Amino acid sequence: MKKQLAVGILSVSLGLFPFQPLQAAWDTPTIAAISDGLDAFWGGVLRRVGIRYSYPVVYSHDNVESTPCGPSTLAHYCSGSNTIHLNMAQLDRLVHHIGDSAGYFALAHEYGHSVQRHLGLLDKNLPIVVLELQADCLAGAFFAASDQIGILEPGDLKEGAITAMMTGDYDYEHTNHHGTPQQRGRAFLNGFNDPQSCFK
Numbered sequence: 001m002k003k004q005l006a007v008g009i010l011s012v013s014l015g016l017f018p019f020q021p022l023q024a025a026w027d028t029p030t031i032a033a034i035s036d037g038l039d040a041f042w043g044g045v046l047r048r049v050g051i052r053y054s055y056p057v058v059y060s061h062d063n064v065e066s067t068p069c070g071p072s073t074l075a076h077y078c079s080g081s082n083t084i085h086l087n088m089a090q091l092d093r094l095v096h097h098i099g100d101s102a103g104y105f106a107l108a109h110e111y112g113h114s115v116q117r118h119l120g121l122l123d124k125n126l127p128i129v130v131l132e133l134q135a136d137c138l139a140g141a142f143f144a145a146s147d148q149i150g151i152l153e154p155g156d157l158k159e160g161a162i163t164a165m166m167t168g169d170y171d172y173e174h175t176n177h178h179g180t181p182q183q184r185g186r187a188f189l190n191g192f193n194d195p196q197s198c199f200k
């Protein structure tokens, strides 16, 4: 995904001329830029329904298995502190195998949980799998917005879908079941094709 996402979203909302594309990367400045883009995108969406978005703080850890709110193998959202924790050792490995948007899918998924928190959905005792699939859908909605402003590169959508599928499981009985690979891949693509469907 291209770095100037935040700039892109801002320039579109301000009606400015599109920016010059840069090369894709999975590095600290680009992750920060995509985080800014996620802030801007969800800030705008929530503003339209009268909610002020408190941007989550994103922490990159060299390799953490635990966060303030529990274990994390890849990425984790802590609702109490509204923080996102990225396990860079794991994410770097995933990005190496799949591509940069594997990491951006994970980041966008965690942002999805922060959006759920703002909508009060985390207090409703919904099954984990429902929340997880919605977070995948919301990640897809963000990829769609990225596509609209021309910063999605060839392969990014596929990389996101592959990552969604790879992080699925068949652990139906487990309370932490996140959805099957098929369900997760579909939820992400549904969000991309029809962002409104994430809230139905």
Ligand SMILES: [Zn+2]
Residues within 6 Å of the ligand: 109, 110, 113, 132, 135
């Ligand atoms: Zn999740």
